[in-house]
């Protein structure tokens with residue numbers, strides 16, 4: 001009996017994401033975007049970089065932005081620093097000295113209150129029509145990134161856009177296989193209507209919409225994803241573009257890698273717990289995506305410990321099928337995608353539990 005229920009739950013646990021993935025990638029991945037774009041659209045853009053102790057990355061980041069092919073007189077760069085203690089602001093000033101043809105505003109907050117708070121402060125100084133937010137430890141992989149991103153906003157339906165991600169300098173195969181799967185999902189969801197998951201390496205928004213919605217939520221760690229959701233709920237589309245790529249640094253040590261994954265998962269969970277309340281009023285297409293993604297992040301992971309518990313009970317009551325099932329469940333651990341999946345489920349569970357006492361809205365900087 002225990003084994004039978006366990007088997008059923010296992011089928012739901014593995015079957016739901018597999019079916020979702022197979023269905024939407026097959027149906028939507030190869031679809032064209034169907035978004036009409038004006039190639040000559042070139043509004044003023046504000047690029048915001050939030051920084052907290054980014055002395056190691058900021059110089060390269062500023063150069064990466066400087067190399068963009070978008071007209072410099074249409075770019076306003078704002079760096080908002082929150083009490084860095086490693087000399088980040090000094091480096092920024094020095095960089096600005098040598099690159100006077102690019103407008104750079106440095107805003108310094110004496111006290112660190114988190115990324116979202118900082119972004120909201122930076123918004124007050126923002127003049128661009130389109131706002132692109134980007135993490136200091138990320139790199140845009142082509143010179144026409146800004147041009148491509150901005151162009152999509154010539155379509156009045158588009159309220160927000162983000163990039164796909166490529167881990168850089170990582171020996172973590174886990175991170176690579178997990179990324180491939182998630183990128184494909186984000187793009188397919190975007191082609192349906194909107195995706196509920198955005199990336200801090202590049203998250204672009206219409207400034208007037210951001211302002212209308214009151215800026216970034218400061219009580220949800222995944223500020224970018226939740227903003228994208230709010231924008232979708234207000235009638236626009238929020239899409240991840242497969243032709244816009246950003247590289248991100250992955251923490252090197254195993255323990256910092258795990259902390260990093262858990263904190264990000266905590267933030268996504270906070271986002272889905274809030275977002276799912278809107279499902280009734282969500283636009284068609286997005287409704288299903290939101291429902292399934294919320295289920296996958298909040299409920300599905302719990303099936304695994306439940307299955308394990310049932311199988312242990314089954315073994316204790318000498319159900320031979322329980323032992324067989326246990327073996328079937330553990331043997332594929334030799335296979336990387338399976339291992340990657342189990343790890344991400346464990347991370348979600350730990351993150352949900354950790355959210356009970358700490359939301360990690362101001363987080364520890366991981367060494368990358």
Ligand code: GDD
Nearest residue numbers: 050051052080081082112113114115118135136200264267
């Ligand atoms: N101004 C300011 N104030 N910037 C901050 C603060 C803060 O309190 N905390 C972090 N930042 C900056 C970092 O310097 C970096 O540029 C960016 O915000 C992202 O922080 P990281 O420490 O690099 O974290 P991450 O790469 O794991 O963050 C990712 O997940 C977050 C949600 O968990 C990114 O995608 C973030 O954009 C996202 O918010």
Ligand code: MN
Nearest residue numbers: 135137138248
């Ligand atoms: Mn980062």
